[in-house]
Amino acid sequence: MIETLPINAVMRALADPTRRALFERVASASEITVAELTKGSGVTQGAISQHLKSLKQAGLVAERPEGRNVYYRAEPEGLAPLFDWMSHYALFWHDRFANLRSILKEIDP
Amino acid sequence: MNEVALQSDTREIVVEANLPHAPEVIWKALTTGELIGRWLQMTPTGFEATTGKRFTYQTKAGGAWDGVIHCQVLEVIPHRRLAYSWKGGHESNSGYGSPLDTVVTWTLHKIDQGTRLHMVHSGFVLPKNESAYTNMSGGWKKVVPRVGEVAGEQG
Numbered sequence: 001m002i003e004t005l006p007i008n009a010v011m012r013a014l015a016d017p018t019r020r021a022l023f024e025r026v027a028s029a030s031e032i033t034v035a036e037l038t039k040g041s042g043v044t045q046g047a048i049s050q051h052l053k054s055l056k057q058a059g060l061v062a063e064r065p066e067g068r069n070v071y072y073r074a075e076p077e078g079l080a081p082l083f084d085w086m087s088h089y090a091l092f093w094h095d096r097f098a099n100l101r102s103i104l105k106e107i108d109p
Numbered sequence: 110m111n112e113v114a115l116q117s118d119t120r121e122i123v124v125e126a127n128l129p130h131a132p133e134v135i136w137k138a139l140t141t142g143e144l145i146g147r148w149l150q151m152t153p154t155g156f157e158a159t160t161g162k163r164f165t166y167q168t169k170a171g172g173a174w175d176g177v178i179h180c181q182v183l184e185v186i187p188h189r190r191l192a193y194s195w196k197g198g199h200e201s202n203s204g205y206g207s208p209l210d211t212v213v214t215w216t217l218h219k220i221d222q223g224t225r226l227h228m229v230h231s232g233f234v235l236p237k238n239e240s241a242y243t244n245m246s247g248g249w250k251k252v253v254p255r256v257g258e259v260a261g262e263q264g
Contacts, residue, residue, distance in 0.1 A: 099149070
């Protein structure tokens with residue numbers, strides 16, 4: 001039953017439609033700030049920060065402070081309790097396609 | 110929901126890319142052990158692009174699983190299509206190292222500037238915890254395809 005906790009945390013974090021949309025926006029950017037996320041969202045910056053906090057606690061996003069900004073990025077590994085192998089291989093193939101591109105460039109410049 | 114329906118609910122990862130190389134070059138990269146080792150970062154043991162041929166990959170072990178991925182070539186159409194099974198994991202594991210019974214299919218289409226390469230890794234069975242998914246009220250269904258999209262962005 002050790003697994004119950006993280007699965008519930010991830011589920012709770014993504015069960016909220018606003019939070020899920022937010023996660024998807026973070027996931028589609030490489031890195032993004034709270035201000036950028038707030039723009040056009042129809043939600044206050046405070047609410048966005050609160051949602052990001054929940055996503056962070058669920059292990060779905062990570063933050064990187066730089067100067068006065070905090071940059072958020074998706075942590076697809078956080079989906080692992082839900083998607084297990086699938087998230088593992090989504091990342092795996094993403095990386096391997098990049099490798100394949102460089103190898104092809106090398107053998108067929 | 111009955112169990113059969115649940116078990117048949119599998120998902121796939123799709124990655125596509127237009128590559129500025131002829132299908133023959135890409136085929137070589139997909140079917141030459143040494144080259145596979147370089148881009149896949151795992152060198153196959155016993156691989157040969159011949160239907161029925163069995164081969165393995167060694168990856169990180171997890172729990173009761175030794176980390177060996179067992180593959181068998183299912184289809185070979187030179188320069189056009191390559192499919193192999195991709196199996197591993199152990200019943201006693203959950204998450205990484207859990208049972209895996211999937212198929213990887215590569216399709217190459219010649220295009221003007223090179224080749225459209227399409228990869229499907231299919232047969233992922235979603236975890237069996239039915240209530241977990243019911244509680245998500247369909248939310249997870251929306252996220253799963255996104256995971257595939259993230260992988261596909263490279264293309």
